[in-house]
Amino acid sequence: MTDAQTGAATTSVAAPVASPPSGTPADAARAGTSPSDTVPTDALLVATDLVKSYGPVKAVQGVTFHCMPGEVLALVGENGAGKSTVAKMLAGAVTPTSGAITVSGAPLASGSVRQSRQSGVRCAFQELALVPDWTVAENLSLPDGAPLRGFSQKKAVRAARELLDALHLPQIDPRAAVGSLSLADRQLVEIARALAGAPTLLILDEASSALTPPGVAWLFERIRELTAQGGSVIYVSHRLGEIAEIADRGTVLRDGRVAGEFVRGGWTDDQLISMMAGREAERFFPAPPPRTSDAVALSVENLRAEGLRSVSLEVGAGEILGVGGLQGHGQAELLRALFGASPAQADSWTVGGRRIRRTTPVRSVARGLGYVPEDRKKEGLALEMSVGENLLAPWFRWWQLGGRPRLSKERGWISGILSVLSVRTRGPLELAGSLSGGNQQKLVFGRWMNRDRTVILLHDPTRGIDVRAKQELYGAIVDLAEQGVGILWFSTEVEELVHVCHRVVVLYQGRVADELTGDRLTPDAVVGAAVTGSSAAIRGGAVA
Numbered sequence: 001m002t003d004a005q006t007g008a009a010t011t012s013v014a015a016p017v018a019s020p021p022s023g024t025p026a027d028a029a030r031a032g033t034s035p036s037d038t039v040p041t042d043a044l045l046v047a048t049d050l051v052k053s054y055g056p057v058k059a060v061q062g063v064t065f066h067c068m069p070g071e072v073l074a075l076v077g078e079n080g081a082g083k084s085t086v087a088k089m090l091a092g093a094v095t096p097t098s099g100a101i102t103v104s105g106a107p108l109a110s111g112s113v114r115q116s117r118q119s120g121v122r123c124a125f126q127e128l129a130l131v132p133d134w135t136v137a138e139n140l141s142l143p144d145g146a147p148l149r150g151f152s153q154k155k156a157v158r159a160a161r162e163l164l165d166a167l168h169l170p171q172i173d174p175r176a177a178v179g180s181l182s183l184a185d186r187q188l189v190e191i192a193r194a195l196a197g198a199p200t201l202l203i204l205d206e207a208s209s210a211l212t213p214p215g216v217a218w219l220f221e222r223i224r225e226l227t228a229q230g231g232s233v234i235y236v237s238h239r240l241g242e243i244a245e246i247a248d249r250g251t252v253l254r255d256g257r258v259a260g261e262f263v264r265g266g267w268t269d270d271q272l273i274s275m276m277a278g279r280e281a282e283r284f285f286p287a288p289p290p291r292t293s294d295a296v297a298l299s300v301e302n303l304r305a306e307g308l309r310s311v312s313l314e315v316g317a318g319e320i321l322g323v324g325g326l327q328g329h330g331q332a333e334l335l336r337a338l339f340g341a342s343p344a345q346a347d348s349w350t351v352g353g354r355r356i357r358r359t360t361p362v363r364s365v366a367r368g369l370g371y372v373p374e375d376r377k378k379e380g381l382a383l384e385m386s387v388g389e390n391l392l393a394p395w396f397r398w399w400q401l402g403g404r405p406r407l408s409k410e411r412g413w414i415s416g417i418l419s420v421l422s423v424r425t426r427g428p429l430e431l432a433g434s435l436s437g438g439n440q441q442k443l444v445f446g447r448w449m450n451r452d453r454t455v456i457l458l459h460d461p462t463r464g465i466d467v468r469a470k471q472e473l474y475g476a477i478v479d480l481a482e483q484g485v486g487i488l489w490f491s492t493e494v495e496e497l498v499h500v501c502h503r504v505v506v507l508y509q510g511r512v513a514d515e516l517t518g519d520r521l522t523p524d525a526v527v528g529a530a531v532t533g534s535s536a537a538i539r540g541g542a543v544a
Helices: 026-030 083-091 113-118 136-141 153-166 183-195 213-228 240-246 269-277 331-339 361-366 376-380 387-395 404-409 411-420 437-446 467-482 494-500 523-532
Strands: 045-054 057-067 072-076 098-103 121-124 201-205 232-236 249-254 257-263 296-305 308-316 320-324 348-351 369-372 455-459 486-490 503-508 511-517
Touching: 045 083, 057 072, 057 083, 072 083, 072 240, 083 113, 083 121, 083 201, 083 232, 113 121, 121 183, 136 153, 136 183, 183 201, 183 213, 201 213, 213 232, 213 240, 232 240, 240 269, 249 269, 257 269, 269 467, 296 331, 296 486, 308 320, 308 331, 308 486, 308 511, 320 331, 320 467, 320 494, 320 523, 331 361, 331 369, 331 455, 331 486, 361 369, 376 437, 387 411, 387 437, 411 437, 437 467, 467 486, 467 494, 486 494, 494 523, 503 523, 511 523
Parallel strands: 057 257, 072 232, 072 249, 121 201, 201 232, 320 486, 320 503, 369 455, 455 486
Antiparallel strands: 045 057, 045 098, 249 257, 296 308, 296 348, 503 511
């Protein structure tokens, strides 16, 4: 069909899938309906012909959609499709070049987060907008309070505790500095700040990307509570399973334009991926490559560090070893310890047959290790440096970096990495901070490719990236394994571990609770070991 305002061609998909649980006022009205060119008079949000240009580059071009009271509207598309730009325009963080936004029939002031919040529009951003050195209480009071005039720490802590308790987040200390929290807990604080005051319109921009399954379940409960009260949610995500469960309708963006729409129960994953990518979808879990060597890339016995009681494991050359488990059971600490980013000791520790006693990140790189950390912005990239400089960062001292001469010398390698991973960039001199989150993640991974690595440590490298980008990373991981690189891969997505890894070890309370391979490597077994400490707790396909 054709969008009445923009004239852009759109596509509807229609194929039966299982309907997610209902529970919002919008369910009965919209289940089984088709997208419409006309905007209902009672629409809560109407975005009309939105355009956002950055110089000659148009990030968003003529985007039009609406959202009804009590409805969850998904906004989906590949990295760089314009989703976050649209979300920021709705939140007041970005001023549209042209177009109009109304909320409850009133024009939304552009370019002011505070005014958008006063209009009942609140956003939990993909790239967290928290102040790391401030406490949780101070960050929660920041948007609507006046921290420098009459600010009371005692009142802020009390208000934060009340909010966190009301949102069922008792584990978060309002007195703790945000920078000391895990990435998942920082994400929960960001969401809590957006939920404060029962917004009319809640925008969640990849808000689940740092959350484990229990965290996603918590988020969905909060969404259902809000929509049951008549509030609306714009849900931006790459996780198709989450969209199927929580969204009533969806708008697909491609290259900054509306590519199509879908309704609850009227689409399949393949159809949606095709609409997002503009091509036929491919099933995206490659099989792990056959191992051709018995050599050991990494071996550690009785590894001890903060958060680790005693971990012993071995990664073979060309092997993809997955690491599973619920958040907080030592996965992050394991990877950091092995890379030398935190102190650790072991009874025996070798990399490529070379014995290790203690290490640092600099020594680890020299010994053939690579590391993709959990937080790409805090630990993985220098956002004020260029794309090329970030790719080269592990290989040169800081004074050796800096501009065209060095980038020119490495141009072939840089271009190859950007091409293989399909990084959307205007070139190696573009600042890394200007890229989308998914393309930033590709940089953190890409710096280790074709660099003669023995072992690469991966902390959830596909977090917050779209389906095609995941395919590209899966392919790159398999390629590295085929070259004989050992891969130790922690993922919060169980299906990744089951389909792409040779073996999976599950951590529980800082120790290896189980090792799964062959017929025992199933999603149920991974989840069972993560929850109970042993896959033996699985009975008949369910957790006992």
